[in-house]
Every structure is written in structure tokens, then in C-alpha cells.
Amino acid sequence: MAQQEDVFKKIVSHAKEYGFVFQSSEIYDGLAAVYDYGQNGVEMKNNIKRYWWDAMTLLHENIVGIDSAIFMHPTIWKASGHVDAFNDPLIDNRDSKKRYRADVLIEEDLAKLDDKIEKEVAKAKKRFGDSFDEDMFRQTNPRVMEYTKQREDLHERFAKAMNDNNLDELRQIIIDREIVCPISGTKNWTEVRQFNLMFKTEMGSTADGAMTVYLRPETAQGIFVNYLNVQKTGRMRLPFGIAQIGKAFRNEIVARQFIFRMREFEQMEMQFFVRPGQELEWFEYWKQWRLRWHKALGLGDSKYRYHDHDKLAHYANAATDIEFEMPFGFKEVEGIHSRTNFDLSQHEKFSGKNIKYFDPELNESYTPYVIETSIGVDRMFLSVLCSSYEEQKLEGGDTRVVLHLPAALAPVKCAVMPLVRKDGLPEKAQEIVNDLKFDFATRYDEKDSIGKRYRRQDAIGTPFCITVDHQTLEDSTVTLRERDSMEQTRVNIADLHKLIHDNVSLTSLLRKLA
Ligand code: ATP
Numbered sequence: 319m320a321q322q323e324d325v326f327k328k329i330v331s332h333a334k335e336y337g338f339v340f341q342s343s344e345i346y347d348g349l350a351a352v353y354d355y356g357q358n359g360v361e362m363k364n365n366i367k368r369y370w371w372d373a374m375t376l377l378h379e380n381i382v383g384i385d386s387a388i389f390m391h392p393t394i395w396k397a398s399g400h401v402d403a404f405n406d407p408l409i410d411n412r413d414s415k416k417r418y419r420a421d422v423l424i425e426e427d428l429a430k431l432d433d434k435i436e437k438e439v440a441k442a443k444k445r446f447g448d449s450f451d452e453d454m455f456r457q458t459n460p461r462v463m464e465y466t467k468q469r470e471d472l473h474e475r476f477a478k479a480m481n482d483n484n485l486d487e488l489r490q491i492i493i494d495r496e497i498v499c500p501i502s503g504t505k506n507w508t509e510v511r512q513f514n515l516m517f518k519t520e521m522g523s524t525a526d527g528a529m530t531v532y533l534r535p536e537t538a539q540g541i542f543v544n545y546l547n548v549q550k551t552g553r554m555r556l557p558f559g560i561a562q563i564g565k566a567f568r569n570e571i572v573a574r575q576f577i578f579r580m581r582e583f584e585q586m587e588m589q590f591f592v593r594p595g596q597e598l599e600w601f602e603y604w605k606q607w608r609l610r611w612h613k614a615l616g617l618g619d620s621k622y623r624y625h626d627h628d629k630l631a632h633y634a635n636a637a638t639d640i641e642f643e644m645p646f647g648f649k650e651v652e653g654i655h656s657r658t659n660f661d662l663s664q665h666e667k668f669s670g671k672n673i674k675y676f677d678p679e680l681n682e683s684y685t686p687y688v689i690e691t692s693i694g695v696d697r698m699f700l701s702v703l704c705s706s707y708e709e710q711k712l713e714g715g716d717t718r719v720v721l722h723l724p725a726a727l728a729p730v731k732c733a734v735m736p737l738v739r740k741d742g743l744p745e746k747a748q749e750i751v752n753d754l755k756f757d758f759a760t761r762y763d764e765k766d767s768i769g770k771r772y773r774r775q776d777a778i779g780t781p782f783c784i785t786v787d788h789q790t791l792e793d794s795t796v797t798l799r800e801r802d803s804m805e806q807t808r809v810n811i812a813d814l815h816k817l818i819h820d821n822v823s824l825t826s827l828l829r830k831l832a
Pocket residue numbers: 536568570577578579580581583584585650651652653692693694695696697698
């Protein structure tokens with residue numbers, strides 16, 4: 319674990335050193351849990367957004383996008399339940415003065431029990447080899463049975479406390495499980511309190527009676543309140559979806575782990591409107607489809623898992639998370655929720671407007687049910703960055719730091735380099751840049767030795783380096799060096815465009831999903 323933490327620290331400093339992510343307001347000592355994206359970060363972030371947007375809106379005829387405002391009528395947040403219930407239970411340790419989310423402390427405790435069970439199973443698997451019957455072992459091994467029972471009891475107690483909003487019980491679980499503060503190591507806990515996560519501000523001048531408005535904590539509500547506008551003007555028929563990418567704001571209590579938990583972040587959300595009764599089928603569809611979207615990137619299938627929700631929000635009838643294995647464990651990257659007709663019904667009630675859908679096939683009006691897929695751009699960014707980072711030992715004792723980014727997401731697709739800064743090589747290299755730059759993010763680099771230049775591109779994950787040498791002037795060929803294998807091949811300048819395109823284009827990634 320300590321080793322993993324070390325790796326994570328290195329990734330964070332690499333992100334800064336190579337212009338991916340900077341602490342916000344750094345020269346003023348920073349602003350907690352707020353980050354800025356640098357010259358390479360913004361390109362990669364845009365590529366992630368484009369991959370999501372195109373996968374949703376190009377590959378699904380019945381999904382369209384919108385871009386709604388961050389400020390919305392404050393009653394929207396009353397209707398959605400955020401004003402009254404968008405709370406996290408927080409608890410402080412009196413010795414370290416550190417603040418935690420009570421639910422997260424208990425979830426981590428549950429994960430520890432899971433780990434213990436898996437360790438026993440792995441040990442036995444090794445011991446018994448091919449003859450190992452895993453199901454039998456799980457059902458009969460006394461130690462595994464004991465951990466499993468503990469886990470089930472804890473899980474049941476926790477789910478009940480969360481559903482009942484029973485803060486005393488949450489605290490009691492922490493005491494009974496002897497959970498200690500990771501900083502002070504003590505069990506000196508305060509009471510558990512609720513804390514609302516929405517940021518408030520004022521709109522209008524105070525003299526006319528300013529109105530309290532909120533910075534949206536999710537983009538979804540902008541979709542709900544526009545669903546009928548889109549349906550009518552776009553002549554959409556159920557089932558159909560609306561996609562949106564935009565900023566969201568949450569005053570997170572515990573902001574750690576870099577861009578995993580931010581106070582200002584970006585979401586990519588899609589609400590899929592369906593006939594009542596068909597929601598669980600569509601929930602299953604989207605659960606599978608979203609995982610396919612993730613896996614198509616090739617970061618490693620074993621890095622993903624589903625996590626079904628312990629506490630279903632009061633409006634949901636099914637919910638699961640797609641978790642990704644970060645250096646600090648499996649963590650939620652995306653949520654897929656069957657939200658029933660809760661949000662639309664609430665908006666109908668609070669606005670007093672009829673926002674029912676008229677179904678021409680059934681010849682009746684009703685409130686659609688909704689499946690939501692909701693993913694954080696920044697968390698997605700972090701998962702890509704973490705799983706791509708490698709410190710590679712090379713033959714001859716050298717090391718290189720390389721980002722094995724999926725080529726379609728890499729900030730720079732190719733770098734063109736003259737071997738030396740004379741003999742007309744720079745001019746030839748510029749010529750190639752001028753041809754490629756219309757289709758690919760292309761860099762020109764002539765400083766330092768060629769080896770150093772390759773390393774610089776490896777460190778930002780550039781899939782291809784193109785080197786122009788004296789032979790180029792004679793036969794119009796260049797060396798094309800591939801990032802991961804470091805293999806160099808001699809190719810015709812005329813073939814470069816197609817070779818690069820086939821490897822780095824978003825189209826080839828999207829085709830995997832079709
Ligand atoms: P968590 O349990 O980690 O607080 P959540 O379940 O509240 O997350 P959702 O409300 O389902 O998250 O939001 C959907 C997605 O938005 C999450 O899967 C995550 O990728 C992203 N997200 C939520 N909160 C943050 C945050 N503070 N910083 C960065 N991304 C976030």
C-alpha cells in the first residue's frame with residue numbers, strides 16, 4: 319500500500335511537471351480541492367469529453383445534447399430534494415482535528431472485511447491448485463464464514479442507519495467497530511452531523527431583494543427541466559436521451575486524493591427517458607453499454623468492477639457504480655441510476671406545470687421514467703492518467719517515464735524532429751508539420767539530443783515521433799517511432815497521414831462500440 323501511495327505521489331507531481339494539472343491559485347498557496355488543467359491536461363480532457371459526447375450522440379440516433387446554465391431557479395433544488403437532503407454525515411476526530419465522512423469510514427471498514435475474505439480465498443487457491451473448489455471453500459471455511467457473517471451484519475446495520483438517516487447509529491457503528499482515525503490513531507470521535515454540500519450565492523442587488531441561488535451540484539436537473547422543450551422541438555419519441563457536459567459544484571467535506579474529489583468539477587450526464595415499466599431493462603442496457611465504453615480504451619479489463627448501491631436514494635429503484643482500480647483502491651468513476659419518475663414528478667408538483675409526455679402509440683399521457691448515466695470528467699481523467707503511468711527500466715540500466723495513454727486521448731498525437739539543426743532538415747520537418755497539423759495535434763521539436771526529445775514525448779504520452787534525417791532529403795522517408803514498443807520503422811512521408819490516423823483517431827475507438 320505504501321508503495322502504491324508513493325506511485326500516486328509521483329503521478330501527481332508528474333501531472334504538474336508536464337502541464338497536465340496545476341493546483342488552483344498556486345502562487346497564493348492554493349485553494350483546497352480546486353484544480354486547473356494545463357496545456358496538455360486541457361487537450362486530454364477535451365479528448366475524453368469528445369469520446370463521451372460522440373459515443374452518446376453519434377452512436378445513438380435517439381440521444382441529443384444540450385448545454386444548460388449553471389444557475390437555475392432555486393426552487394429546482396427544493397423540488398429535486400437537494401436543499402433538504404443533499405447532505406453528508408460528517409464526524410471529527412478530537413485529537414487530530416481531522417474531519418471525515420462517517421459513511422466513508424464505515425465503507426472502508428467493509429472493504430477491509432472484503433479484503434480479508436479475498437486473501438483467505440487466494441491463499442487456499444494457491445495451496446490446493448487445480449483441485450480447488452472455491453464455492454465450497456467460501457461456504458465451509460470457518461474463518462471465511464466468520465468474516466462473511468461480520469460483513470453481512472455490518473452491511474445490514476449500515477444500510478439501515480443510512481436509510482433511516484440515523485446519525486447516532488452511524489456513530490455507534492464507528493465506536494463498535496473500533497474504527498480509528500488514520501492520523502491520530504485514536505477513537506476520540508465527536509457526534510455525527512449533517513452537512514449540506516451546495517454552494518450558495520446571491521443573484522440581483524440587495525436593494526431589490528436579492529435571491530439566493532445555488533451553484534448546481536449536478537448537471538442532471540438542467541436536463542429534467544428542459545426535457546419537454548427538447549422532446550417537442552426535436553420531435554423526439556420515447557425512448558430518447560439527453561446528454562450534457564458541464565461544471566458542477568459541491569462543498570465536499572473531505573477533499574483529498576487530488577482530482578478525485580474536487581469542489582468544482584465537471585460531469586458528463588445522460589438522462590434516458592423511457593416508458594414506465596421498461597426502466598429495469600434499460601437500466602441493464604446502460605449498465606452494460608457504459609462498461610463497454612470504458613473497456614474499449616484498453617486500460618485493462620480487470621481494473622473495472624460494478625458496485626451495487628447499499629443505500630438506494632429515496633427515488634431510485636436500481637443503482638450501480640462502475641469502479642476503477644486507482645492507486646488508492648477501487649473507486650467510483652461513474653454511477654448508473656434508475657431514478658423512476660421522481661425528478662419529473664417533483665418538477666411537475668413544484669412548478670405547477672403539466673410536463674407529461676404524450677405517447678402517440680399508446681394514445682395517453684404519462685410521466686416518463688429515467689435512467690441516468692453520470693460520470694465525472696476529472697475522475698475519468700485520473701483513472702486514465704494513473705493506469706497509463708509507468709517508470710520503465712530499459713536495457714542498459716536506463717529508465718524512462720512513459721504515459722501509455724490510449725492514443726485517441728493523448729494530448730499530442732505526433733512530434734516531428736529534425737535529427738540535426740542544419741542541412742535543411744528543420745525545413746523539411748516543418749513541411750511535414752504543416753501537412754499533419756490540420757488533422758492531428760502535432761509538435762515540432764529540435765532542442766536537445768534526439769534521445770531526450772523522445773523522453774519528453776514519452777512523458778506526455780505522444781504515440782508517435784517522426785524523425786527527419788539526411789536520408790529523408792534523398793528518398794522522402796522518415797523514421798516513425800512508436801511510444802510503447804519504442805520500435806522504429808522507415809516509412810514514406812506520403813503514408814504518414816494514414817498510419818497516424820488509423821492509430822490515433824477517435825473513429826477507430828468509436829468503431830469498437832458500434
Ligand atoms: P461520491 O460517493 O464519491 O461522493 P457520488 O455518488 O456523490 O460520489 P454522483 O452524485 O453519483 O457521485 O456523481 C456522479 C459522478 O460525478 C461520480 O461518479 C463522479 O465521477 C463525479 N463526482 C461526484 N462528486 C465529485 C467530486 N467531488 N469531484 C470529482 N468528481 C465527482
